[in-house]
Amino acid sequence: MAAGNPWDEEPIMSLAELRDGPLDDAAAFGGQGEVGDYLALLKPRVMSLVVFTALVGTLIAPSGIHPVLALVAILCIAIGAGASGALNMWYDADIDAVMSRTRSRPVPSGRVAPGEALTFGLTLSAFSVGILGLATNWLAAGLLAFTIFFYAVVYTMWLKRSTPQNIVIGGASGAFPPMIGWAAVTGSVSVESVTLFLIIFMWTPPHFWALSLFKRGDYEDAKIPMLPVVAGEDVTRNHILAYSVLLAPIGVAPWLLGFASPIYGAVAIVLGLVFVVHAITVWRRREGDEARKAAVSLFKFSLVYLFLVFALLLADSTLAPLVSALLPGGMA
Numbered sequence: 001m002a003a004g005n006p007w008d009e010e011p012i013m014s015l016a017e018l019r020d021g022p023l024d025d026a027a028a029f030g031g032q033g034e035v036g037d038y039l040a041l042l043k044p045r046v047m048s049l050v051v052f053t054a055l056v057g058t059l060i061a062p063s064g065i066h067p068v069l070a071l072v073a074i075l076c077i078a079i080g081a082g083a084s085g086a087l088n089m090w091y092d093a094d095i096d097a098v099m100s101r102t103r104s105r106p107v108p109s110g111r112v113a114p115g116e117a118l119t120f121g122l123t124l125s126a127f128s129v130g131i132l133g134l135a136t137n138w139l140a141a142g143l144l145a146f147t148i149f150f151y152a153v154v155y156t157m158w159l160k161r162s163t164p165q166n167i168v169i170g171g172a173s174g175a176f177p178p179m180i181g182w183a184a185v186t187g188s189v190s191v192e193s194v195t196l197f198l199i200i201f202m203w204t205p206p207h208f209w210a211l212s213l214f215k216r217g218d219y220e221d222a223k224i225p226m227l228p229v230v231a232g233e234d235v236t237r238n239h240i241l242a243y244s245v246l247l248a249p250i251g252v253a254p255w256l257l258g259f260a261s262p263i264y265g266a267v268a269i270v271l272g273l274v275f276v277v278h279a280i281t282v283w284r285r286r287e288g289d290e291a292r293k294a295a296v297s298l299f300k301f302s303l304v305y306l307f308l309v310f311a312l313l314l315a316d317s318t319l320a321p322l323v324s325a326l327l328p329g330g331m332a
Helices: 017-019 035-041 044-060 065-093 114-135 138-162 164-172 177-186 190-214 216-222 233-256 264-282 288-326
Strands: none
Touching: 017 177, 017 216, 035 065, 035 114, 044 114, 044 190, 044 288, 065 114, 065 138, 065 177, 114 138, 138 164, 138 177, 138 288, 164 190, 177 190, 190 216, 190 233, 190 264, 190 288, 216 288
Protein backbone atom coordinates (compact mmCIF):
# COMPACT_ATOMS: atom_id res chain seq x y z
CA MET A 1 0.00 0.00 0.00
CA ALA A 2 0.98 3.59 -0.49
CA ALA A 3 3.02 5.36 2.11
CA GLY A 4 0.97 7.11 4.73
CA ASN A 5 -1.98 4.77 4.33
CA PRO A 6 -3.99 4.82 7.60
CA TRP A 7 -4.09 1.01 7.66
CA ASP A 8 -0.35 0.96 8.26
CA GLU A 9 -0.81 2.60 11.66
CA GLU A 10 -1.08 0.78 14.95
CA PRO A 11 -4.60 -0.31 15.93
CA ILE A 12 -6.38 1.72 18.58
CA MET A 13 -6.20 -1.22 20.95
CA SER A 14 -3.91 -4.17 20.34
CA LEU A 15 -5.19 -7.70 19.84
CA ALA A 16 -3.05 -8.90 22.71
CA GLU A 17 -4.64 -6.41 25.08
CA LEU A 18 -8.11 -7.61 24.23
CA ARG A 19 -7.49 -11.33 23.83
CA ASP A 20 -5.13 -11.79 26.75
CA GLY A 21 -5.91 -8.89 29.08
CA PRO A 22 -9.10 -8.05 30.99
CA LEU A 23 -11.51 -5.48 29.61
CA ASP A 24 -13.03 -4.83 33.02
CA ASP A 25 -13.62 -6.61 36.31
CA ALA A 26 -16.07 -9.04 34.73
CA ALA A 27 -13.54 -10.09 32.12
CA ALA A 28 -10.81 -10.39 34.71
CA PHE A 29 -12.83 -12.91 36.70
CA GLY A 30 -13.98 -15.06 33.77
CA GLY A 31 -16.60 -12.85 32.16
CA GLN A 32 -19.69 -13.76 34.21
CA GLY A 33 -21.64 -13.84 30.94
CA GLU A 34 -25.31 -14.73 31.02
CA VAL A 35 -27.07 -17.10 28.65
CA GLY A 36 -28.17 -14.18 26.49
CA ASP A 37 -24.56 -13.07 26.09
CA TYR A 38 -23.50 -16.46 24.77
CA LEU A 39 -26.47 -16.49 22.43
CA ALA A 40 -25.35 -13.08 21.18
CA LEU A 41 -21.94 -14.57 20.37
CA LEU A 42 -23.71 -16.79 17.83
CA LYS A 43 -24.86 -13.74 15.82
CA PRO A 44 -28.50 -14.90 15.76
CA ARG A 45 -29.60 -12.46 13.05
CA VAL A 46 -26.88 -13.71 10.71
CA MET A 47 -27.64 -17.28 11.77
CA SER A 48 -31.29 -16.88 10.80
CA LEU A 49 -30.32 -16.14 7.20
CA VAL A 50 -27.86 -19.04 7.19
CA VAL A 51 -30.49 -21.42 8.56
CA PHE A 52 -33.06 -20.32 6.00
CA THR A 53 -30.80 -20.71 2.96
CA ALA A 54 -29.49 -24.04 4.27
CA LEU A 55 -33.08 -25.19 4.81
CA VAL A 56 -33.94 -24.35 1.22
CA GLY A 57 -30.89 -26.23 -0.06
CA THR A 58 -31.91 -29.23 2.02
CA LEU A 59 -35.58 -29.27 1.03
CA ILE A 60 -35.21 -28.70 -2.71
CA ALA A 61 -32.47 -31.31 -3.11
CA PRO A 62 -33.60 -34.39 -5.06
CA SER A 63 -34.35 -37.77 -3.41
CA GLY A 64 -35.15 -36.22 -0.03
CA ILE A 65 -33.99 -37.04 3.47
CA HIS A 66 -35.66 -38.31 6.62
CA PRO A 67 -37.20 -35.33 8.49
CA VAL A 68 -35.25 -36.09 11.65
CA LEU A 69 -31.95 -36.16 9.77
CA ALA A 70 -32.91 -32.97 7.95
CA LEU A 71 -33.58 -31.31 11.30
CA VAL A 72 -30.22 -32.51 12.65
CA ALA A 73 -28.46 -31.23 9.53
CA ILE A 74 -30.03 -27.77 9.78
CA LEU A 75 -29.26 -27.63 13.50
CA CYS A 76 -25.62 -28.52 12.87
CA ILE A 77 -25.31 -25.90 10.13
CA ALA A 78 -26.84 -23.33 12.48
CA ILE A 79 -24.47 -24.26 15.30
CA GLY A 80 -21.52 -24.15 12.90
CA ALA A 81 -22.57 -20.68 11.75
CA GLY A 82 -22.87 -19.61 15.39
CA ALA A 83 -19.43 -21.01 16.12
CA SER A 84 -18.02 -18.90 13.29
CA GLY A 85 -19.67 -15.86 14.81
CA ALA A 86 -18.18 -16.56 18.23
CA LEU A 87 -14.69 -16.98 16.78
CA ASN A 88 -15.16 -13.78 14.78
CA MET A 89 -16.16 -11.85 17.92
CA TRP A 90 -13.20 -13.26 19.83
CA TYR A 91 -10.70 -12.13 17.22
CA ASP A 92 -12.38 -8.85 16.29
CA ALA A 93 -12.91 -7.58 19.84
CA ASP A 94 -10.49 -4.71 19.29
CA ILE A 95 -12.26 -3.28 16.25
CA ASP A 96 -15.72 -4.15 17.60
CA ALA A 97 -14.94 -1.89 20.58
CA VAL A 98 -14.45 1.03 18.20
CA MET A 99 -17.45 0.66 15.90
CA SER A 100 -20.79 2.06 17.04
CA ARG A 101 -22.84 -0.90 15.79
CA THR A 102 -20.62 -3.53 17.46
CA ARG A 103 -19.20 -2.01 20.63
CA SER A 104 -22.00 -3.47 22.78
CA ARG A 105 -21.18 -7.05 21.73
CA PRO A 106 -20.38 -9.43 24.62
CA VAL A 107 -16.58 -9.48 24.29
CA PRO A 108 -15.73 -5.78 23.79
CA SER A 109 -18.28 -4.82 26.47
CA GLY A 110 -16.61 -7.22 28.92
CA ARG A 111 -19.64 -9.43 29.55
CA VAL A 112 -17.83 -12.47 28.13
CA ALA A 113 -14.08 -12.96 28.50
CA PRO A 114 -12.11 -13.41 25.25
CA GLY A 115 -10.90 -16.88 26.26
CA GLU A 116 -14.46 -17.99 26.94
CA ALA A 117 -15.58 -16.83 23.51
CA LEU A 118 -12.68 -18.71 21.88
CA THR A 119 -13.41 -21.94 23.79
CA PHE A 120 -17.13 -21.61 23.07
CA GLY A 121 -16.51 -21.19 19.34
CA LEU A 122 -14.04 -24.06 19.04
CA THR A 123 -16.27 -26.43 21.02
CA LEU A 124 -19.33 -25.66 18.92
CA SER A 125 -17.27 -26.01 15.72
CA ALA A 126 -16.09 -29.51 16.61
CA PHE A 127 -19.54 -30.55 17.81
CA SER A 128 -21.41 -29.34 14.73
CA VAL A 129 -18.98 -30.85 12.23
CA GLY A 130 -18.80 -34.19 14.03
CA ILE A 131 -22.55 -34.60 14.45
CA LEU A 132 -23.26 -33.56 10.85
CA GLY A 133 -20.78 -36.13 9.56
CA LEU A 134 -22.24 -38.92 11.68
CA ALA A 135 -25.87 -38.02 10.91
CA THR A 136 -25.59 -37.39 7.16
CA ASN A 137 -22.27 -37.70 5.35
CA TRP A 138 -18.71 -36.47 5.62
CA LEU A 139 -18.84 -34.37 2.47
CA ALA A 140 -21.41 -32.13 4.11
CA ALA A 141 -19.39 -32.13 7.33
CA GLY A 142 -16.22 -31.27 5.40
CA LEU A 143 -17.96 -28.36 3.69
CA LEU A 144 -19.18 -27.11 7.08
CA ALA A 145 -15.68 -27.38 8.56
CA PHE A 146 -14.24 -25.50 5.57
CA THR A 147 -16.91 -22.80 5.92
CA ILE A 148 -16.08 -22.24 9.60
CA PHE A 149 -12.36 -22.13 8.79
CA PHE A 150 -12.90 -19.77 5.86
CA TYR A 151 -14.95 -17.31 7.90
CA ALA A 152 -12.91 -17.42 11.10
CA VAL A 153 -9.40 -17.62 9.63
CA VAL A 154 -9.35 -16.60 5.95
CA TYR A 155 -11.88 -13.78 6.24
CA THR A 156 -11.71 -12.59 9.86
CA MET A 157 -8.00 -12.99 10.55
CA TRP A 158 -6.65 -12.19 7.09
CA LEU A 159 -8.89 -10.62 4.44
CA LYS A 160 -10.96 -8.29 6.60
CA ARG A 161 -7.97 -6.24 7.73
CA SER A 162 -5.78 -6.51 4.65
CA THR A 163 -7.76 -5.85 1.46
CA PRO A 164 -10.77 -3.84 0.26
CA GLN A 165 -11.84 -7.01 -1.55
CA ASN A 166 -12.49 -8.62 1.84
CA ILE A 167 -16.25 -8.81 1.25
CA VAL A 168 -15.90 -10.23 -2.27
CA ILE A 169 -13.66 -13.15 -1.32
CA GLY A 170 -14.90 -13.54 2.23
CA GLY A 171 -18.49 -13.65 1.00
CA ALA A 172 -17.95 -17.27 0.05
CA SER A 173 -18.35 -18.28 3.69
CA GLY A 174 -21.92 -17.01 3.74
CA ALA A 175 -22.70 -18.67 0.41
CA PHE A 176 -21.89 -22.25 1.46
CA PRO A 177 -24.93 -23.10 3.69
CA PRO A 178 -27.37 -24.08 0.89
CA MET A 179 -24.60 -26.14 -0.68
CA ILE A 180 -24.01 -27.87 2.66
CA GLY A 181 -27.73 -28.57 2.99
CA TRP A 182 -27.82 -30.00 -0.53
CA ALA A 183 -24.76 -32.16 0.17
CA ALA A 184 -26.32 -33.44 3.41
CA VAL A 185 -29.19 -34.86 1.34
CA THR A 186 -27.43 -36.01 -1.83
CA GLY A 187 -23.87 -36.63 -0.69
CA SER A 188 -22.65 -34.58 -3.66
CA VAL A 189 -22.12 -31.11 -5.06
CA SER A 190 -24.06 -30.35 -8.24
CA VAL A 191 -24.73 -27.54 -10.70
CA GLU A 192 -27.87 -26.72 -8.75
CA SER A 193 -26.10 -26.31 -5.42
CA VAL A 194 -23.31 -24.29 -7.05
CA THR A 195 -26.00 -21.98 -8.49
CA LEU A 196 -27.44 -21.42 -5.00
CA PHE A 197 -23.90 -20.65 -3.83
CA LEU A 198 -23.37 -18.15 -6.65
CA ILE A 199 -26.59 -16.27 -5.92
CA ILE A 200 -25.44 -15.51 -2.37
CA PHE A 201 -21.83 -14.96 -3.43
CA MET A 202 -22.78 -12.28 -5.98
CA TRP A 203 -25.36 -10.76 -3.63
CA THR A 204 -22.90 -10.22 -0.78
CA PRO A 205 -20.71 -7.40 -2.21
CA PRO A 206 -23.50 -4.93 -3.12
CA HIS A 207 -25.28 -5.76 0.14
CA PHE A 208 -22.28 -5.00 2.37
CA TRP A 209 -20.89 -2.16 0.25
CA ALA A 210 -24.26 -0.41 0.59
CA LEU A 211 -23.88 -0.79 4.37
CA SER A 212 -20.31 0.50 4.24
CA LEU A 213 -21.42 3.63 2.39
CA PHE A 214 -23.58 4.84 5.27
CA LYS A 215 -21.34 3.34 7.97
CA ARG A 216 -18.08 4.56 6.47
CA GLY A 217 -17.08 6.43 9.62
CA ASP A 218 -17.18 3.24 11.67
CA TYR A 219 -14.84 1.47 9.29
CA GLU A 220 -12.48 4.44 9.22
CA ASP A 221 -12.34 4.54 13.01
CA ALA A 222 -11.71 0.79 13.20
CA LYS A 223 -9.11 0.95 10.40
CA ILE A 224 -10.85 -1.67 8.31
CA PRO A 225 -9.97 -1.23 4.61
CA MET A 226 -13.51 -1.32 3.27
CA LEU A 227 -13.80 -0.19 -0.34
CA PRO A 228 -15.37 3.26 0.35
CA VAL A 229 -12.55 4.11 2.75
CA VAL A 230 -9.68 2.89 0.58
CA ALA A 231 -10.91 3.57 -2.96
CA GLY A 232 -13.59 6.19 -2.34
CA GLU A 233 -17.37 6.25 -2.50
CA ASP A 234 -17.59 6.79 -6.26
CA VAL A 235 -15.56 3.65 -6.95
CA THR A 236 -17.72 1.77 -4.47
CA ARG A 237 -20.88 2.88 -6.28
CA ASN A 238 -19.40 1.66 -9.57
CA HIS A 239 -18.69 -1.73 -8.01
CA ILE A 240 -22.16 -1.95 -6.48
CA LEU A 241 -23.75 -1.34 -9.87
CA ALA A 242 -21.49 -3.86 -11.64
CA TYR A 243 -22.18 -6.64 -9.13
CA SER A 244 -25.91 -5.88 -9.13
CA VAL A 245 -26.03 -6.22 -12.92
CA LEU A 246 -24.19 -9.55 -12.65
CA LEU A 247 -26.46 -10.76 -9.85
CA ALA A 248 -29.70 -10.24 -11.78
CA PRO A 249 -29.20 -13.05 -14.37
CA ILE A 250 -27.66 -15.37 -11.78
CA GLY A 251 -30.84 -15.02 -9.74
CA VAL A 252 -32.78 -16.24 -12.77
CA ALA A 253 -30.39 -19.17 -13.37
CA PRO A 254 -32.43 -21.78 -11.42
CA TRP A 255 -35.20 -21.41 -14.02
CA LEU A 256 -32.75 -21.32 -16.94
CA LEU A 257 -31.09 -24.51 -15.66
CA GLY A 258 -34.44 -26.26 -15.26
CA PHE A 259 -34.74 -26.73 -11.52
CA ALA A 260 -37.26 -23.92 -11.02
CA SER A 261 -40.50 -23.09 -12.83
CA PRO A 262 -41.23 -20.25 -15.27
CA ILE A 263 -43.19 -18.55 -12.48
CA TYR A 264 -40.02 -18.43 -10.38
CA GLY A 265 -38.12 -17.17 -13.42
CA ALA A 266 -40.58 -14.32 -14.02
CA VAL A 267 -40.53 -13.17 -10.41
CA ALA A 268 -36.73 -13.49 -10.23
CA ILE A 269 -36.42 -11.28 -13.32
CA VAL A 270 -38.56 -8.60 -11.68
CA LEU A 271 -36.61 -8.81 -8.40
CA GLY A 272 -33.32 -8.57 -10.27
CA LEU A 273 -34.48 -5.51 -12.19
CA VAL A 274 -35.61 -3.80 -8.98
CA PHE A 275 -32.21 -4.58 -7.43
CA VAL A 276 -30.48 -2.98 -10.42
CA VAL A 277 -32.75 0.08 -10.21
CA HIS A 278 -31.76 0.50 -6.55
CA ALA A 279 -28.09 0.18 -7.53
CA ILE A 280 -28.52 2.80 -10.28
CA THR A 281 -30.10 5.14 -7.73
CA VAL A 282 -27.09 4.66 -5.43
CA TRP A 283 -24.79 5.31 -8.41
CA ARG A 284 -26.59 8.53 -9.35
CA ARG A 285 -27.12 10.05 -5.88
CA ARG A 286 -23.67 10.85 -4.59
CA GLU A 287 -24.06 13.61 -2.02
CA GLY A 288 -25.97 14.48 1.13
CA ASP A 289 -28.98 12.81 2.66
CA GLU A 290 -30.22 11.55 -0.70
CA ALA A 291 -27.05 9.50 -1.13
CA ARG A 292 -27.41 8.02 2.34
CA LYS A 293 -31.08 7.22 1.82
CA ALA A 294 -30.29 5.49 -1.46
CA ALA A 295 -27.62 3.31 0.18
CA VAL A 296 -29.92 2.43 3.09
CA SER A 297 -32.72 1.60 0.66
CA LEU A 298 -30.49 -0.74 -1.35
CA PHE A 299 -29.22 -2.41 1.82
CA LYS A 300 -32.77 -3.07 3.03
CA PHE A 301 -34.02 -4.27 -0.34
CA SER A 302 -31.05 -6.61 -0.71
CA LEU A 303 -32.28 -8.48 2.38
CA VAL A 304 -35.77 -8.70 0.90
CA TYR A 305 -34.32 -9.87 -2.42
CA LEU A 306 -32.35 -12.76 -0.99
CA PHE A 307 -35.22 -13.89 1.23
CA LEU A 308 -37.74 -13.82 -1.62
CA VAL A 309 -35.46 -15.63 -4.08
CA PHE A 310 -34.91 -18.52 -1.68
CA ALA A 311 -38.52 -18.50 -0.45
CA LEU A 312 -39.67 -18.72 -4.07
CA LEU A 313 -37.32 -21.61 -4.73
CA LEU A 314 -38.73 -23.42 -1.71
CA ALA A 315 -42.35 -22.70 -2.67
CA ASP A 316 -41.65 -23.64 -6.27
CA SER A 317 -40.12 -26.97 -5.26
CA THR A 318 -43.01 -27.72 -2.89
CA LEU A 319 -45.94 -26.57 -5.01
CA ALA A 320 -44.80 -27.47 -8.53
CA PRO A 321 -45.45 -31.23 -8.14
CA LEU A 322 -48.89 -30.49 -6.69
CA VAL A 323 -49.79 -28.12 -9.52
CA SER A 324 -48.52 -30.62 -12.08
CA ALA A 325 -50.67 -33.37 -10.58
CA LEU A 326 -53.78 -31.15 -10.69
CA LEU A 327 -53.35 -30.19 -14.33
CA PRO A 328 -55.22 -32.22 -17.00
CA GLY A 329 -53.29 -35.42 -17.59
CA GLY A 330 -51.20 -34.85 -14.51
CA MET A 331 -52.72 -37.86 -12.73
CA ALA A 332 -52.23 -40.20 -15.67
